[in-house]
Amino acid sequence: KDLRDLFFGVMEMRSVKKTNTGLESVDEEVLNQMDNVFAKRIIKRRKLFKILSYINQYKKEEVDGKIHPFFDLHIARSFRSASSKPNFQNIPVRDEQAKAAIRRGIVPSKGRKIGSADYSGVEVCTASLYSNDLVLIKEIEAGVDMHHVLSKKIFLLNEKQTTKDLRFYTKNQFVFPEFYGSYYKKCAYNLQENCYELETKEGVKVKEHLKDKGIKTFDGFVEHIQKIEKDFWEKYHVYDEWKEKRILEYQKKGYVDTFFGHRRGGFLTNNQLLNTPNQATAFHWLLWSFIELNEVLKSWDSNLIAQIHDELIMDLVPDEEEEVWKETKYIMTEKIREEHDWIIVPLKIDIETTDVDCSWYTKEKIEI
Numbered sequence: 001k002d003l004r005d006l007f008f009g010v011m012e013m014r015s016v017k018k019t020n021t022g023l024e025s026v027d028e029e030v031l032n033q034m035d036n037v038f039a040k041r042i043i044k045r046r047k048l049f050k051i052l053s054y055i056n057q058y059k060k061e062e063v064d065g066k067i068h069p070f071f072d073l074h075i076a077r078s079f080r081s082a083s084s085k086p087n088f089q090n091i092p093v094r095d096e097q098a099k100a101a102i103r104r105g106i107v108p109s110k111g112r113k114i115g116s117a118d119y120s121g122v123e124v125c126t127a128s129l130y131s132n133d134l135v136l137i138k139e140i141e142a143g144v145d146m147h148h149v150l151s152k153k154i155f156l157l158n159e160k161q162t163t164k165d166l167r168f169y170t171k172n173q174f175v176f177p178e179f180y181g182s183y184y185k186k187c188a189y190n191l192q193e194n195c196y197e198l199e200t201k202e203g204v205k206v207k208e209h210l211k212d213k214g215i216k217t218f219d220g221f222v223e224h225i226q227k228i229e230k231d232f233w234e235k236y237h238v239y240d241e242w243k244e245k246r247i248l249e250y251q252k253k254g255y256v257d258t259f260f261g262h263r264r265g266g267f268l269t270n271n272q273l274l275n276t277p278n279q280a281t282a283f284h285w286l287l288w289s290f291i292e293l294n295e296v297l298k299s300w301d302s303n304l305i306a307q308i309h310d311e312l313i314m315d316l317v318p319d320e321e322e323e324v325w326k327e328t329k330y331i332m333t334e335k336i337r338e339e340h341d342w343i344i345v346p347l348k349i350d351i352e353t354t355d356v357d358c359s360w361y362t363k364e365k366i367e368i
Contacts, residue, residue, distance in 0.1 A: 051098045057086040079280035103361035114360050115353040118311040122282040131242035140345045147171040156213040161200040169194045181270040188225040260284045289332045325368045
């Protein structure tokens with residue numbers, strides 16, 4: 001209330017967003033749009049307090065230098081896992097300052113490494129299986145990175161200009177929202193909010209790059225995203241048809257099923273009923289792999305210590321590393337397909353590891 005009175009009463013600044021109760025909003029989105037030093041300081045202060053809350057959560061649960069987070073399978077209605085005491089699954093990954101502050105405090109057991117194995121493009125794989133979209137299936141078989149390809153189209157970039165961040169936001173602000181029922185205007189708004197101030201590999205801000213390409217206004221960007229959406233659904237029309245069938249099926253039955261036999265009922269939004277099968281199945285692939293790998297590791301000294309959505313985390317003994325990763329890759333990409341014949345697309349994993357005694361923040365991708 002005090003900030004609202006200060007900015008919109010005393011300083012007479014223009015409101016760009018309302019709360020659900022009709023009052024002027026002073027959330028981060030609004031403050032970011034203000035050309036005001038004090039607003040920037042508030043954003044920085046809020047960010048630092050948020051980082052501190054993460055750190056305090058870990059310090060509170062630490063016992064003899066270690067944390068022992070819970071990973072519950074009975075809480076999340078989406079059939080994913082949920083983590084608590086501390087929540088190991090909500091560590092920031094796009095905010096570099098927050099990511100560094102927290103992950104630098106997480107280290108392996110003495111003389112060991114932290115390693116992770118993460119399913120690559122897993123929800124695109126599950127989407128192809130539920131919809132039986134042959135275009136999607138063939139692209140997965142050919143190793144096409146949908147998010148990378150679309151990031152170049154959305155931001156009008158060539159291969160040398162696109163970045164991991166732009167791929168990330170293409171995935172999370174266009175591909176998955178479209179998969180789960182969103183539409184071009186909302187996607188365009190979110191892409192603008194998250195990406196206009198990012199830079200291409202050549203160091204040019206996305207906003208300026210798009211201007212050079214003829215997209216000078218937000219309305220122009222919306223039209224551009226509308227065209228991409230049209231092309232997207234013309235290409236993946238089988239998935240689009242499956243979405244509509246899935247919605248009608250839910251309206252008749254009142255629930256949705258997954259390949260592993262889980263059923264979610266009750267009131268569901270279109271986003272939830274389309275999202276649940278894909279995310280649930282992606283997680284259950286990981287859970288199946290976790291259980292299988294845990295059995296193998298009982299005869300070794302390396303340990304599985306955590307999981308984050310589609311990613312396994314390990315406390316690795318360096319002398320076992322090569323064999324552990326070979327077994328991990330076999331279980332997560334081959335054995336799971338041998339045991340489940342409905343998985344007809346190839347699966348891939350990304351493997352990252354730290355050096356001995358180095359923090360989780362320092363992990364780097366390796367090839368197996």
